[in-house]
Amino acid sequence: MSENRTLLVEMAEGLFADLSGAEFASAWPRVAEAGFASLLVPADAGGFGGDWGDVLAVLRLAGLNALAAPLAEPILAHHLLAQAGIAAPEGLLTIAAPGQRVPFARHADGIVRAGDGAVALYLPGSYSVTQGTSPAGEPWDAVDFTGEPVASVASDIDLLALGAFARVAQASGALEAAFTLSIDHVNTRVQFGRALAKFQAVQQALAEFSEEAAAVDASAAACAAALDHGDAGFEIAAAKLRTGIAIDRSVPIAHRVHGAIGFTIEYALNHHTRRLMGWRSEFGSDSFWAERLGRAVAKLGGKGLWHEVAARTDRQVAASG
Known part of the structure; x- marks a missing residue:
């Protein structure tokens, strides 16, 4: 267990309970400000330096409170970029796995795509989005990657x-x-x-x-x-x-x-x-x-x-x- 998990959980509990029932537009800025996206980024790279147990604790609280803002997606996106040595841009990052729709793609400032032996970062303009919704009514979009990524690194991450x-x-x-x-x-x-x-x-x-x-x-x-x-x-x-x-x-x-x-x-x-x-x-x-x-x-x-x-x-x- 990471040394800071107790403080992390206390912060997440209070914030997510406060945001329970809030829509994306009001929930995401506060989630972003809390810095959860850097949870798995090493401390020497400016991140939280947490472990997967920390991720579980935070994501479980998000599910408990029906958080209407992306949390898993930016955490994994920043983790992938840190692992690949690619600098993360500002804003909301989401993830694209092979054969899957992309959560919150319409709101994203970048998409991290992993598969076919590489991790790649795509910025708006290098992909098109066809909007769709999940059963919960949240953005669950189809993405067509039409341009080249700004960075791509070989990786076998699943x-x-x-x-x-x-x-x-x-x-x-x-x-x-x-x-x-x-x-x-x-x-x-x-x-x-x-x-x-x-x-x-x-x-x-x-x-x-x-x-x-x-x-x-x-x-x-x-x-x-x-x-x-x-x-x-x-x-x-x-x-x-x-x-x-x-x-x-x-x-x-x-x-x-x-x-x-x-x-x-x-x-x-x-x-x-x-x-x-x-x-x-x-x-x-x-x-x-x-x-x-x-x-x-x-x-x-x-x-x-x-x-x-x-x-x-x-x-x-x-x-x-």
């Missing part, structure tokens, strides 16, 4: 995996928020003379919800620990797939126990569940990660899989100790 980790981290917070809203609702809503929480079917459904949320929390923590170790491909594939399963099971439960109120735009639940449904397909769908994980497991074989899982677990236990 941006799809890093983006997938970011969505797992955000989903862990959003699931907690949806679960808390569901618990509060069933404890206050009365039906047939009893609080909904007193019905066994409701209790069973929320018990399942809590299990799913806990699984995503554990998956996200394993990814962060593995990323800090330097080899997280296996954990990320498993976590993104497991998060997709959790979303598939948990979102319907949240809306069933809420009834119609959960779908109203004024109520907080849909701000979390619509993001969750969008994140499930971003940076690789369930089928994409199932295939990648399946190929890795098949290549290891039975004994090899056991040894690989045990070795990775031992590394994480040693790191946490």
Whole structure:
């Protein structure tokens, strides 16, 4: 754990709670001013010098508060540029992974593209944007790179995996928020003379919800620990797939126990569940990660899989100790 995580979390908690419900135009300037984009940039390069556990903590809080400003994207963009030795321009930077739409591209002052063996920085004028929206109504744009990048460096970094980790981290917070809203609702809503929480079917459904949320929390923590170790491909594939399963099971439960109120735009639940449904397909769908994980497991074989899982677990236990 980085030395400054407690202060980082306290700052993020206060800011994101204050921005909960704010639109992009008012939220982004304050997020930018806080300097989260430099979280993974080394301190000797003017950054925060944080680790992946710090990233998890901040992104989880963003998901918990339904932050309507890009956070994962600028953090990863600045990380990629720092790794490649490319100077970062001022303003909002977002990321482009192979075969994916680009979050907040219409608002970006630059796009960091990673894939095909290189990390490259593109500035406005070297790409065109076709606007689209995510299920949460946020910018989720198609980008056509029509010009040359201002800088490009050879790199084998897997941006799809890093983006997938970011969505797992955000989903862990959003699931907690949806679960808390569901618990509060069933404890206050009365039906047939009893609080909904007193019905066994409701209790069973929320018990399942809590299990799913806990699984995503554990998956996200394993990814962060593995990323800090330097080899997280296996954990990320498993976590993104497991998060997709959790979303598939948990979102319907949240809306069933809420009834119609959960779908109203004024109520907080849909701000979390619509993001969750969008994140499930971003940076690789369930089928994409199932295939990648399946190929890795098949290549290891039975004994090899056991040894690989045990070795990775031992590394994480040693790191946490």
